[in-house]
Amino acid sequence: MKIWQSMTLKVRTIVILGVVFILSQLITLIIFEHNRDNVVLSTEATDLADRIIGIVDLAYSFPQQDRRKILAAAETQFLALFPDVISTDEVACQQNDFSTHISDKLNLAFAKLPGIDAQVCVRRFENTPLLDRRTTLRQGFDVLILINFANEQQITFHSELPESQSLLQDSVIFYILLEGTIALLLAWYLIQKTVAPIEKLADAANHLGLDINNPPLDESGAKEIAMAAKAFNTMQARLANLLHSQSEMLSAISHDLRSAVTRLQLRADLLENEHERSGMLKVVTDMRQMIQSVLDFLRGQNPDEPMRNVNINALVESLCSDMADEGLPVSFQHDDNSINLTCRPTEIRRCLQNIIDNAIKYAGNAQLSIYRDKSVAKILIKDTGAGIPENQLHYVLRPFNRLEQSRNDDTGGIGLGLSIAENIVKSHGGILTLANHPEGGLLVEIQLPLNG
Known part of the structure; x- marks a missing residue:
């Protein structure tokens, strides 16, 4: 069975x-x-x-x-x-x-x-x-x-x-097998032609979450299959229009909020009292950071960057090199084999940067490594901090969820860094998992599907 x-x-x-x-x-x-x-x-x-x-x-x-x-x-x-x-x-x-x-x-x-x-x-x-x-x-x-x-x-x-000879002789069996083989080969060809549109429909459904702007399916073949392809194309077009409308709404909200924050900053600059001015400017900075984080989170659910084939080793190495040039304790290890995959490079970079920023903020360092595992590329980000309690590992990926020790204005964010990273990974058909390393510290593992 x-x-x-x-x-x-x-x-x-x-x-x-x-x-x-x-x-x-x-x-x-x-x-x-x-x-x-x-x-x-x-x-x-x-x-x-x-x-x-x-x-x-x-x-x-x-x-x-x-x-x-x-x-x-x-x-x-x-x-x-x-x-x-x-x-x-x-x-x-x-x-x-x-x-x-x-x-x-x-x-x-x-x-x-x-x-x-x-x-x-x-x-x-x-x-x-x-x-x-x-x-x-x-x-x-x-x-x-x-x-x-x-x-x-x-x-x-x-x-x-x-006595009359039995029909079940070698020659008769041979011709029956030959006839059956030819019939099955012909049936296989016809079935392949019939099932191919269904396979294309399944493939398009799997890639819908990765790229909403994929070309529409060919609405040909059997009547039922053509109807299914047409319904899928209609659904994809409606989703694309909906996401486009959301993008336009986000752009408008972003513009209005930034304009309001800019006006607040101008008013703060006019304050004569230094203590009040510095306090107001800090609030403005926090608001700007919060607005940017929320917009990044929403943008991760509705990516508009096109997919490209990139060398993920080079992308991660470039990010680590830039952060190391800024004096941040970031290290990167990988083998000599290049790993290519189709992704949105800017989003993958933002995803990794959020995770690295968290590692540096709460542990003081970040160690990256990358390797190929069958049909996926695995990116590991490890730190040497205290880790996260086991019963809270699945909570920290939720939006606006912060651990108790990060809830202060100096070290804590608004709880969107890891949520944004997970959204980006999911939009690429990948998986992001958190685990405490046996030697101490937090280990973030990202699995991204390779090309083909």
């Missing part, structure tokens, strides 16, 4: 067609061979009886002393006159439809010749020594026909008839 559930629609269809084809061929062969055997046996019995009737009828028209000569002259490879009369009681006869048919046919024909009756004995070759046979047939029937005349004279006809 597990194997069946793991099969694709194409494989399932081919398996069903293959099983149905094999069963139908076997049933057809069995029925045909059974009917064919009956027809062949009936035909052979009729032919043999007609031949004997003709010979006896011909011999009966001659004087009695010449009849045996006539009978002997009518011998063929498969029909002969036994030199000695053999009673059917002396051999192991097998009563079957074949012998019954010959006996009935002969007795019915001899009814017009008074005083003649026939007894038929049929044996298979395996019950007859090879030396007693006239032919070298390996499969067939050994037939003895005892003719009793009115004058108590008896003659015995001996015939060897080949």
Whole structure:
């Protein structure tokens, strides 16, 4: 059952067609061979009886002393006159439809010749020594026909008839397998053409969250598939319009909020009291930071940067180098193998920068490493801080959620740094996980799918 559930629609269809084809061929062969055997046996019995009737009828028209000569002259490879009369009681006869048919046919024909009756004995070759046979047939029937005349004279006809060959022979099986293979290959091609639009639809659905601006699907193929593709294209267009409207709304909100904050800053600069001015400017700075964080968070849910193929090693190394130039304790390790993936470079950089900023803010350092693991690129960001309590690891990724020790104006943000990072990773089809390192500190692991 597990194997069946793991099969694709194409494989399932081919398996069903293959099983149905094999069963139908076997049933057809069995029925045909059974009917064919009956027809062949009936035909052979009729032919043999007609031949004997003709010979006896011909011999009966001659004087009695010449009849045996006539009978002997009518011998063929498969029909002969036994030199000695053999009673059917002396051999192991097998009563079957074949012998019954010959006996009935002969007795019915001899009814017009008074005083003649026939007894038929049929044996298979395996019950007859090879030396007693006239032919070298390996499969067939050994037939003895005892003719009793009115004058108590008896003659015995001996015939060897080949058994009809079974259709289940190597050559027949070969052609059936050849026919089945060609039929299944043709079915595979047609199924592939039928299922391909469904696979494209599934692929488009998987990539919808990564890039809402993907080109629309081809609305061709079977009617139902074309309808599904059209519905998907309509849904994608509506989502794109909705996200575009949200982007425009965010731009308007950003402009209005920044304008208000700028006016507050101008008013703060006009304050004569130094203490009040510095306090007001700090509030303005916090508001500007909060607005920017919220906008970054919302923008991460609605990315507008196009996807590009980049060398992720070079991107991470460039970020770490820039931060190290600023005097920040950031280190980066990677192997010499370049790892390419399709992503939004600016967003990936923002994601990593948020995580590194958190590590430096709460632990004083950040150590980055990157490596390939099968079909994903793994980026690890580790610090040497105190880590996070295990029961709070899943809470810190929620928006506006801060740990108790970060809730102060000097060190704590508004709880969006890791949420923004996770949104960016998810928008790339990746996974972001947090764990406490066994040697101490927090370990952030990012998995991003590689190209292809």
